[in-house]
Amino acid sequence: MTTAPAGTVTQAVPLRLRERIRHWLDSEPVLAYLFMSPGWLILLLFMSYPFFLGIWISLTDRTVGLPSGEFVGFRNYAELLRDRTFHLTVMNTFIYGFVTVPFKLVLGLLLALLLNQAFPMRNVLRAALLLPWIVPTALSSLAWLMLYDAVLSPFSWLLKNWGLIESNIAFLGTRTNAIISLCIANIWRGTPFFAVAILAGLQAVPQELHEAAAIEGANRVQRFLAVTLPVIKGILVITTLFSIIWTFADFQLVYVLTKGGPANSTHIFGTYAWQIGIGGAGKLGIGAAISLYMFPVLAVLSAILLRYVRSQEA
Amino acid sequence: MAQVIYDHVTKRFDGVIAVNDLTLEVKDGEFLVLVGPSGCGKTTALRCLAGLEEVTSGDIIIGDRVVTHIPPKDRDIAMVFQNYALYPHMTVYENMAFGLKLRKMPKQEIDRRVKEVAEMLGIQDLLNRKPRQLSGGQRQRVALGRAIVREPQVFLMDEPLSNLDAKLRVQTRGELIKLQRRLGVTTIYVTHDQVEAMTMGHRIAVMNQGVLQQLDTPENLYDHPANLFVATFIGSPAMNIFPARVVTGEGTVRLVAGDVTLEAPAEHRGRLAEYANREVLVGIRPEDLIVQPGQVSEDRQLRLPVEIVEPLGSETLVHLRGPAGALIAKADPHLHFSPGELASVRVKIEHMHAFDPQTELALF
Numbered sequence A: 001m002t003t004a005p006a007g008t009v010t011q012a013v014p015l016r017l018r019e020r021i022r023h024w025l026d027s028e029p030v031l032a033y034l035f036m037s038p039g040w041l042i043l044l045l046f047m048s049y050p051f052f053l054g055i056w057i058s059l060t061d062r063t064v065g066l067p068s069g070e071f072v073g074f075r076n077y078a079e080l081l082r083d084r085t086f087h088l089t090v091m092n093t094f095i096y097g098f099v100t101v102p103f104k105l106v107l108g109l110l111l112a113l114l115l116n117q118a119f120p121m122r123n124v125l126r127a128a129l130l131l132p133w134i135v136p137t138a139l140s141s142l143a144w145l146m147l148y149d150a151v152l153s154p155f156s157w158l159l160k161n162w163g164l165i166e167s168n169i170a171f172l173g174t175r176t177n178a179i180i181s182l183c184i185a186n187i188w189r190g191t192p193f194f195a196v197a198i199l200a201g202l203q204a205v206p207q208e209l210h211e212a213a214a215i216e217g218a219n220r221v222q223r224f225l226a227v228t229l230p231v232i233k234g235i236l237v238i239t240t241l242f243s244i245i246w247t248f249a250d251f252q253l254v255y256v257l258t259k260g261g262p263a264n265s266t267h268i269f270g271t272y273a274w275q276i277g278i279g280g281a282g283k284l285g286i287g288a289a290i291s292l293y294m295f296p297v298l299a300v301l302s303a304i305l306l307r308y309v310r311s312q313e314a
Numbered sequence B: 001m002a003q004v005i006y007d008h009v010t011k012r013f014d015g016v017i018a019v020n021d022l023t024l025e026v027k028d029g030e031f032l033v034l035v036g037p038s039g040c041g042k043t044t045a046l047r048c049l050a051g052l053e054e055v056t057s058g059d060i061i062i063g064d065r066v067v068t069h070i071p072p073k074d075r076d077i078a079m080v081f082q083n084y085a086l087y088p089h090m091t092v093y094e095n096m097a098f099g100l101k102l103r104k105m106p107k108q109e110i111d112r113r114v115k116e117v118a119e120m121l122g123i124q125d126l127l128n129r130k131p132r133q134l135s136g137g138q139r140q141r142v143a144l145g146r147a148i149v150r151e152p153q154v155f156l157m158d159e160p161l162s163n164l165d166a167k168l169r170v171q172t173r174g175e176l177i178k179l180q181r182r183l184g185v186t187t188i189y190v191t192h193d194q195v196e197a198m199t200m201g202h203r204i205a206v207m208n209q210g211v212l213q214q215l216d217t218p219e220n221l222y223d224h225p226a227n228l229f230v231a232t233f234i235g236s237p238a239m240n241i242f243p244a245r246v247v248t249g250e251g252t253v254r255l256v257a258g259d260v261t262l263e264a265p266a267e268h269r270g271r272l273a274e275y276a277n278r279e280v281l282v283g284i285r286p287e288d289l290i291v292q293p294g295q296v297s298e299d300r301q302l303r304l305p306v307e308i309v310e311p312l313g314s315e316t317l318v319h320l321r322g323p324a325g326a327l328i329a330k331a332d333p334h335l336h337f338s339p340g341e342l343a344s345v346r347v348k349i350e351h352m353h354a355f356d357p358q359t360e361l362a363l364f
């Protein structure tokens, strides 16, 4: 490559540069980073920037009316630790996130097992199953709002008709009732995701394995445990973790149904952050801090999730 | 150990009759091969016996029990699947022990049996591996081992060698034969490969389109095929078939096809005479055509042009232009044939077959 005759030295320089670039592009690590760069850029622009901006805001006393706030260190975080409503919010979020998921998991599994059987109109039912998940939550939440209405609730009407209760139930009227009502609506919305994901897993179980186990003497339950469960285990873990994360970070359902009420007793992180940061007081700094308190929990859950996915790949 | 009886078993899938009125008796300890082309209903017949398919009509008997409506687990059978169907998350040991655990066998007894069978199959070093860490041949052994440890009355095997490469298949074939003779367990073995069928079975059941064509020993299937289908299915390359007119003369019966005339074997003259002046289908196996290049002495009966020469090493297949399409002959690999030249052909008349052109049943 460097054997150019003496007279052509001036041309040799750009030639060699091009050669070097080509050589450089032949190297796999360089190419790998090159191909990854668009992804990195998008991540930086749309995920990291807002995230770090959020952290910055949480360290200032910025408000909606006064966008250029002063740096206040961890004052916002400290203030929240003394805030009774925030304590309730943390508790509510954990209840909301961890109590609903087992129900969604079990109901989703049962539904999936049912829909994996052969019966007429199965495909129609499979499609219908997805509805709660497809319908925009804002819309379905409005439907639930009506179902939970203090005066017009059809649940109350039915139960009264059957003589089971005397007067209407205040579904959203007390903290306990409201949280139970929220959880039920959340379970309704989240179950299809489990069912569909698990159904996909069930269909990946080879029929031959069931037959082999049946010949060897396994009954239905034993076959489920020995053949089906190991195949869908990964899906169960992943959907569960996803569901916890999503439920933790929920906003719409609670916002539409209770707006955090009564008396700010049913807030979750999302709604409380919104109320403090934008809705009521407009204290952007504290709002951001509320959101960021969620970060460690979500980070741990995500780490578990990622580790699990990686271990399955190996 | 037990006998197995299919008693007029029919299995119909909406529209398709997969197994049509199958009646078949498998003797205690016998290695019976079900053979036939793809889609002829072999697997379905086996699955009916296993209880994985409900029969449409007829009865199935294992030992002295009618098991027609008994679930698979109570039929005391073990099945080796074509794709082995090993439990992917269980180790080899657990795969083999699974059925025994379900039967609540004591742990030591399970351990003893699994290790004994693993030793027998040469997989004792693989017991802690998962199926995905095994080669095809090893998986096949594990599947076999899983069937053997249960000590069932009947083994069912559905093309268990078809996923192995050619060399391993031949080797495993031999081992499987030895194993079955040693264990003496009644075995029903499904394959589409007639070589496997011929080498492995005590008896062979040939099926076509759901119908049992013939049930016989390998020798009899080869020497006395019951009909045209069996005649052409068994043997490779397939038996040459061509139509010929039966011409009777004073004390002779001749078969005339184009400019080829064959003297019928003396013992079959009577049978052929019934077809005087009509056509029959003549069948001659490639190995029953003695072929030599060029023109040889007088007792050669035919002289036919060579069309294609296929040297296979151990033998050479010579395609001759026969009276109706090609005639294939197996020739000594050391002889040299050239396309376009004439070859001398002697027919081993005593091994000739003839079939009724309508019923396709064998005349002899």
Ligand SMILES: Nc1ncnc2c1ncn2[C@@H]1O[C@H](COP(=O)(O)OP(=O)(O)O)[C@@H](O)[C@H]1O
Pocket (backbone or CB within 6 Å): B013, B014, B016, B017, B018, B036, B037, B038, B039, B040, B041, B042, B043, B044, B045
């Ligand atoms: N579950 C089924 N539903 C409908 N048709 C089937 C089913 N199983 C097999 N068949 C049909 O039955 C016939 C025999 O199939 P099979 O027993 O698998 O043949 P083989 O094992 O000899 O190749 C085929 O025509 C096949 O299409």
Ligand SMILES: [Mg+2]
Pocket (backbone or CB within 6 Å): B042, B043, B044
């Ligand atoms: Mg088959």
